[in-house]
Amino acid sequence: MVAAQGGDRGAFDALVRATYVDTYTLAHRLTGDDDDARDVVQEAYLRAFRGLRRFRGDAQFSTWLYRITANCASTHLGRRRRHRHEELDDDLPVDDPRPAHDPVGRAEHAHLRDRVHRALRALPPRLRAVVVLRDIYDLSHEAIAAELGISESAAKVRLHRARRKLRDDVFLRDERDGAEATRAV
């Protein structure tokens, strides 16, 4: 890290190799698109390279990079929104699902995870960004607001709305469908 801050390109390339999978994962979760995620990753590392001297080390490098990536994704999606409507993407393979201990628990966990993935992709990008950064990446409300260019109270309102929509999509729709099926029988 120190070598990279001193201008050592080899050291920065090593940082890229160590972090690009996480950066791409975040970029894809925010944009919901392979090509957009690639562009965001490229832009994020360019900005990180440019701003590396300003990194003070009071946060983890990964957290600093998450903030830059979130900012790039927000800019990218803002630009994109001016050009076309958002589209939903196909399922993306997940490499490393967290293992559960028992088969039933694993199946339930996988089912819930799939539903959450789908519900996240169905969220409008502005709501998705806030809930992804808060609940998956544990960024503070203040950091989220700063990187998305919104007020902290707006970030909280969006988080609230996102969680309610996710709850509806993940749990309530199933329960409603189940109740209707039972009535039909």
Added chain:
Amino acid sequence: MRCEDLAARLPSLAEGPGSLEPDELHHVERCLRCQADIARYRRLRRAMVAMGAERLAVPPDLAAQVIAGLDEAGPGRPRHRSTGRRAAYLGGLAAATAAGVGGVLVLANRRRPA
């Protein structure tokens, strides 16, 4: 207090017990509907936290592409991805303007009386 009065407060309880007012707490302790809703938000939150440990499959050439992008940007101020397109656009515009001006001058010379 009714469930509807409390509904707006429940999503924030996903992150922990939070700070419910005594009358809200009193309601939740006796309301299965609100308890179920809080449980849903907490399951959702746990699933999201677990997703933090997942990694998506990345395109195989991504790291090389990023590093090549940094090389292209050079040691100074990195070139923005759209700079090339913008330069091409401005170049095209300048060429079209020059051609237009040239055409006007040619026409003006032809029409000038001998």
